[in-house]
Amino acid sequence: MKRRLLTKDYQRIVLESFIMPSDDWHKYYLNLIETNYQYNTDIIEQIETILNQWIEFYESKVYGELVPFKNENGKIEYVGINQIFGVDENGNKTPINMDNTFYPFQIKIEGVIHDKSMNRYFFDEQIKIIGTIKDAITLKNNLIEFEKKLPEPIRSYFKENPMPEGFELSDLEKRVEIIGQIPELLKEQKEKLQNIINENNKEEPRKYTIQQYSLAYIFDCNSIGESIPYGSKTELEKIGRKRNIGKYSPNTFYKAINKIFKEDEDLNIEKNLVEIAGEDWKAVLIELTKYPEELKKYLQSKQL
Numbered sequence: 001m002k003r004r005l006l007t008k009d010y011q012r013i014v015l016e017s018f019i020m021p022s023d024d025w026h027k028y029y030l031n032l033i034e035t036n037y038q039y040n041t042d043i044i045e046q047i048e049t050i051l052n053q054w055i056e057f058y059e060s061k062v063y064g065e066l067v068p069f070k071n072e073n074g075k076i077e078y079v080g081i082n083q084i085f086g087v088d089e090n091g092n093k094t095p096i097n098m099d100n101t102f103y104p105f106q107i108k109i110e111g112v113i114h115d116k117s118m119n120r121y122f123f124d125e126q127i128k129i130i131g132t133i134k135d136a137i138t139l140k141n142n143l144i145e146f147e148k149k150l151p152e153p154i155r156s157y158f159k160e161n162p163m164p165e166g167f168e169l170s171d172l173e174k175r176v177e178i179i180g181q182i183p184e185l186l187k188e189q190k191e192k193l194q195n196i197i198n199e200n201n202k203e204e205p206r207k208y209t210i211q212q213y214s215l216a217y218i219f220d221c222n223s224i225g226e227s228i229p230y231g232s233k234t235e236l237e238k239i240g241r242k243r244n245i246g247k248y249s250p251n252t253f254y255k256a257i258n259k260i261f262k263e264d265e266d267l268n269i270e271k272n273l274v275e276i277a278g279e280d281w282k283a284v285l286i287e288l289t290k291y292p293e294e295l296k297k298y299l300q301s302k303q304l
Contacts, residue, residue: 005040014050017126018107019114026129033133034166044134048127055123062101062120073275136169142196143175149192208284212277213245214256216288218267223294230261244288268302 013032017025033043040046068076099120107114140163147158161178164171176197217239221228229235233254240250265272273281282299289295 002036002039005036005043005046007046010043010046010050012109014047014054014126015107015109018105018116018118019109022122022125025126026132029129030133030167033137037137037167044130044137047130051123051126051130055120058103058118058120058123061103062098132169133167136167136172139169139172139176139197140164140167142199143172143179146192146196206280206284206287208246208288209277210245210248210252210256211260212281212284213243213248213288214253214260215267215273215277215281216285217243217253217257218260219285219295219298220290222267223289223291223298228257228261231258243290268304270304273304 013029017028020028029047036043070076102117102119104115104117107116144163147155147163150158161175164175218228220226229239233251236254236257237250240248240253243253245253260276265276267273270281277284282304285295285299286292
């Protein structure tokens with residue numbers, strides 16, 4: 001009997017997956033989601049929530065509570081109290097990735113306790129499987145909406161080739177192939193479908209941090225020889241309102257600029273740029289700049 005699932009039901013679903021072979025995970029989750037989706041359209045999100053709670057629990061056991069740690073640059077970071085450290089080529093103490101560490105859990109189902117050792121990659125694989133099913137659901141919903149808009153002569157063709165009942169991605173991809181086989185009648189609709197598929201598969205746009213927005217502004221100023229009003233809350237907030245700084249407030253922009261200034265890092269050293277804006281710092285600067293040609297010449301002059 002189909003029904004609305006409760007939190008305890010989702011917990012039971014996830015726990016039962018833990019004690020079965022990993023080769024069965026995809027079919028197990030797919031069957032449960034297909035069976036319960038009609039009355040529980042948020043089933044994917046609910047399962048992801050439970051899995052993320054387990055990931056947090058795992059990390060609390062393996063890494064422990066956060067404690068301060070001074071890195072090779074003398075800056076304070078926070079690592080787990082159980083963190084294991086190695087030594088790099090310069091003799092600096094560096095944290096070692098512990099995600100491969102297996103931690104023993106006791107899984108209780110219907111009064112029976114199952115001993116199971118799991119590492120971070122165990123949970124990541126489950127998250128990946130749930131993500132694949134989520135993509136299939138999105139694709140199917142897009143296909144349904146698309147087919148509703150097709151002209152009647154083309155819709156009649158689909159009556160002989162009904163939509164797959166479940167959310168198996170390979171079945172839905174075959175559905176896309178069928179649509180691609182329709183002759184000239186489908187030429188215009190096929191282009192629209194490809195747009196739907198591309199929209200479904202495209203990568204999410206880069207989400208910039210306030211540090212990246214701030215560094216882009218600093219480099220823009222350096223590129224065109226414009227002074228930066230460090231410390232001036234009024235001026236920097238005014239600039240923040242004019243520039244694209246995403247979801248962040250002008251005040252946050254002002255604080256980020258001043259933080260970079262107070263830390264007094266040499267912005268001509270790539271390592272410092274990576275710490276501020278990440279490994280893709282150069283791509284970020286190019287994407288956010290208002291002066292692309294000037295920025296390019298400036299970076300070349302600094303051999304960055």
